[in-house]
C-alpha cells in the first residue's frame with residue numbers, strides 16, 4: 374500500500390475585486406490544511422469551528438474531488454484517511470469551497486506521485502467550482518486574471534504589490550454563492566458592460582504596474598454589486614465611502630457577505646477604516662469580525678511524509694501548531 378502522507382496548506386481567496394466578476398481573484402493569508410493518506414477504511418476528521426455541518430463520510434467534497442483525480446490518472450484508491458482544518462469561514466465570500474477543492478485536488482495528486490499538471494488541476498477545479506476566479510487564486514497564489522469558456526480556462530498570475538494589505542469585514546451571517554448569483558440579472562446594458570470592461574482592465578493594469586492610486590477609480594462595478602447590495606445591509610455605503618476613510622478601494626468579496634477594503638500597509642488610517650466598516654454594519658444591526666490580511670503570494674504548500682503502515686497520523690492540529698492559524 375502507498376504509505377505517503379500528504380499535507381497541503383491552501384490559501385483563502387477573494388474573487389471579483391469589484392469589476393472582475395468571475396475573472397479576478399487574489400489569494401489571502403488565511404488558510405485551510407488538508408491531510409490525506411491511503412487507508413483500509415475511509416475516515417474523515419474535520420477540525421475547526423468553521424467545519425461544523427460538513428459531512429464526515431464519502432459524500433464529503435474532499436473525498437469526492439480526490440476520487441476525480443484518481444479516475445483522471447487511471448488509478449484506484451477507494452479508501453482514504455482525510456483530515457481537514459480550516460480557518461476560512463464557510464459561505465462568507467472568502468473562497469472556502471475553492472480552497473477545499475484545490476486542497477483536495479493537490480493532495481490527491483501528490484498522493485499518487487503528481488501525474489496531473491497544475492494546468493490540468495486548474496481545468497478540473499474551474500469546472501467543479503463553475504468559475505475560475507477563486508480556484509485560480511488558491512491554486513497559483515497572488516492575483517490571478519482568468520477567463521473560462523465552459524471548456525478551457527486560461528490565466529495570468531500577477532505578483533501582488535508588496536505594500537498591499539486587505540481588511541475584511543466578515544458579517545455574522547452566511548450567504549451562499551448560489552443565492553447571491555440568483556440576485557443577478559440575466560442581461561445588462563451595453564453601457565454597463567463598457568463600464569465594467571474599462572474598470573476591470575484598468576484595475577488589472579494598476580495592479581500589474583503598481584499604480585495603487587488608480588485602484589479607487591478602477592474598483593467600481595455595475596455587473597453584480599448593485600444587485601447584491603440588498604442582501605448585505607450597509608454594503609452600498611461602505612463601497613461608496615471607504616476611500617474617504619483611507620481605503621485604496623473596496624468591494625464585495627466574492628459573492629459576499631464579506632466586504633474587503635485595500636490599503637497600503639503603512640497607511641496611518643487603518644484603524645479609522647476598520648471602525649468605519651464595523652460601525653456602518655452595526656448601524657444596520659449586523660455584527661461582523663474584521664481581519665487584516667496580506668495577499669498570499671504562494672499557492673498550496675505541499676509536505677509529503679512517509680507513514681509507517683498501520684500507524685496513526687501525528688495529527689493535523691499538532692502539525693500545524695505554530696503556523697499562523
Ligand SMILES: Nc1ncnc2c1ncn2[C@@H]1O[C@H](COP(=O)(O)OP(=O)(O)OP(=O)(O)O)[C@@H](O)[C@H]1O
Pocket residue numbers: 386388427428433434435457462463464465466467468469470471473507548549550551626627628629
Ligand atoms: N472542507 C469542506 N468540505 C466540504 N465542503 C466544503 C468544505 N468547504 C466548503 N465546502 C462547501 O462549500 C460551501 C460554501 O461554498 P460557497 O461557494 O457558497 O461559499 P464560499 O466558497 O465560502 O464563498 P465564495 O465562493 O463567495 O468566495 C459550503 O456550504 C460547503 O458545502
Ligand SMILES: N[C@@H](CCO)C(=O)O
Pocket residue numbers: 388389394395396504506507550553554597627628
Ligand atoms: N465570481 C463568483 C465568486 C463567488 O464564488 C461570484 O461572484 O458569484
